[in-house]
Amino acid sequence: MNIDSIKNGIVIDHITAGKGMEIYRLLGLDALDCQVAIIKNASSAKMGKKDIIKIDADITVNTDILGYVDPGVTVDTIRNGELVDKKKTELPERLVNILTCRNPRCITTTEQELPHIFRLTDREKGEYRCIYCETKGKTS
Amino acid sequence: MRSIIDIKELSVEEIDELVAVGKDIIANPAAYAHKCEGKKLATLFFEPSTRTRLSFEAAMYELGGHVLTMADAQSSSASKGESVADTAKVISCYADIIAMRHPKEGAPMVAAMNASIPVINAGDGGHNHPTQTLADLLTISREKGRFDHMTVGFCGDLRFGRTVHSLISAMSRYPGVRFLLISPEELKVPSYVKQEIKAHALSYQQTTDLVSAMPELDILYMTRVQKERFFNEEDYLRLKDSYILTPEKLASAKPDLCIMHPLPRVNEISVAVDDDPRACYFKQVLNGKYMRMALILKLLGIR
Numbered sequence: 261m262n263i264d265s266i267k268n269g270i271v272i273d274h275i276t277a278g279k280g281m282e283i284y285r286l287l288g289l290d291a292l293d294c295q296v297a298i299i300k301n302a303s304s305a306k307m308g309k310k311d312i313i314k315i316d317a318d319i320t321v322n323t324d325i326l327g328y329v330d331p332g333v334t335v336d337t338i339r340n341g342e343l344v345d346k347k348k349t350e351l352p353e354r355l356v357n358i359l360t361c362r363n364p365r366c367i368t369t370t371e372q373e374l375p376h377i378f379r380l381t382d383r384e385k386g387e388y389r390c391i392y393c394e395t396k397g398k399t400s
Numbered sequence: 401m402r403s404i405i406d407i408k409e410l411s412v413e414e415i416d417e418l419v420a421v422g423k424d425i426i427a428n429p430a431a432y433a434h435k436c437e438g439k440k441l442a443t444l445f446f447e448p449s450t451r452t453r454l455s456f457e458a459a460m461y462e463l464g465g466h467v468l469t470m471a472d473a474q475s476s477s478a479s480k481g482e483s484v485a486d487t488a489k490v491i492s493c494y495a496d497i498i499a500m501r502h503p504k505e506g507a508p509m510v511a512a513m514n515a516s517i518p519v520i521n522a523g524d525g526g527h528n529h530p531t532q533t534l535a536d537l538l539t540i541s542r543e544k545g546r547f548d549h550m551t552v553g554f555c556g557d558l559r560f561g562r563t564v565h566s567l568i569s570a571m572s573r574y575p576g577v578r579f580l581l582i583s584p585e586e587l588k589v590p591s592y593v594k595q596e597i598k599a600h601a602l603s604y605q606q607t608t609d610l611v612s613a614m615p616e617l618d619i620l621y622m623t624r625v626q627k628e629r630f631f632n633e634e635d636y637l638r639l640k641d642s643y644i645l646t647p648e649k650l651a652s653a654k655p656d657l658c659i660m661h662p663l664p665r666v667n668e669i670s671v672a673v674d675d676d677p678r679a680c681y682f683k684q685v686l687n688g689k690y691m692r693m694a695l696i697l698k699l700l701g702i703r
Binding site for chain 1 (some may be wrong): 423426484485503504505506507509510524525526657
């Protein structure tokens with residue numbers, strides 16, 4: 261299967277096979293006007309199978325979301341057909357408005373304008389806790 | 401400018417320093433009587449807690465400062481829907497330091513993020529209550545002369561008791577401390593608290609039996625077993641008496657045991673224990689005031 265290489269844009273590579281659509285949704289790529297290709301189950305020497313997303317526009321992607329949902333994903337920036345930047349994502353130290361605190365006693369439940377901020381408390385387990393009430397974060 | 405929301409924000413050295421100041425205030429109260437002249441403490445209590453509020457206010461008066469307070473939460477701007485962030489910004493224009501209690505967990509942190517003056521967490525729901533822990537630590541230091549190498553028993557509701565979690569967290573930083581966690585199955589310490597003990601390579605033991613644990617204890621920290629924490633009344637009735645401290649249960653205790661309780665007490669320590677020289681819970685109240693004085697001085701940068 262052939263998909264044109266992009267001239268100016270972003271390639272999100274090394275996505276765990278099956279997570280491509282989730283990342284597409286979380287990054288809000290459906291709102292983009294440009295060409296976006298989601299490649300599912302591409303063969304990979306390292307991973308066996310992987311998903312890839314190619315975006316034909318030089319946009320800024322939220323690497324915190326990527327690092328949280330699928331640490332290890334790489335974000336390649338292509339300009340004039342050349343790879344100019346390659347970033348490997350990892351679990352971010354802080355997540356802002358990605359997780360929602362579900363503790364009914366947390367201040368975020370009554371003060372709606374407060375950002376929901378979680379900090380990484382255990383990198384090995386990928387555990388995040390709300391900075392306000394220390395309740396464990398869960399993906400909705 | 402610094403606030404204190406969680407006891408863990410204070411290093412072991414800073415706690416030592418606060419305890420030293422607390423003891424110095426006890427020894428030389430006159431030397432501190434004018435330290436906060438011209439300074440104002442605002443006590444913002446969004447849920448009723450007369451004793452903690454009075455302790456903060458007494459602390460500020462004894463430092464020669466002034467106190468601004470709200471009559472009660474019902475008459476405050478919060479009841480009109482003002483956010484904690486806005487309240488903190490407004491009070492920053494009137495006072496030099498804030499002590500805040502709030503039913504919502506994390507509210508004092510939000511206040512600290514928005515205030516231009518230091519904020520002390522005076523209790524946020526079931527979450528943190530750092531000045532209670534400071535009171536507990538001064539009590540342990542005065543009664544035992546040390547924080548390390550001792551067996552500390554916690555008894556009662558260890559699941560929801562925030563004062564228990566904070567004191568375990570603070571004591572976990574000292575070498576040779578062993579924890580005996582005495583509670584009904586339903587009210588055992590949460591796993592993250594046990595993880596903290598393990599992270600410091602200290603040991604703990606969980607038991608349901610207060611009497612058999614008694615001879616080993618250097619400190620016994622009592623808390624109340626509340627009826628509403630149980631799924632059925634039968635379990636509550638079966639268990640409630642085993643966690644009430646009486647002179648009979650103290651028969652096998654060490655002669656220098658230190659009995660503590662964050663208060664208010666309901667019936668978990670029999671009144672007959674009050675006359676025992678090992679009862680330290682009213683001393684804790686007094687120590688709380690001294691540590692609040694020490695903390696106010698530290699946060700206002702007054703030596």
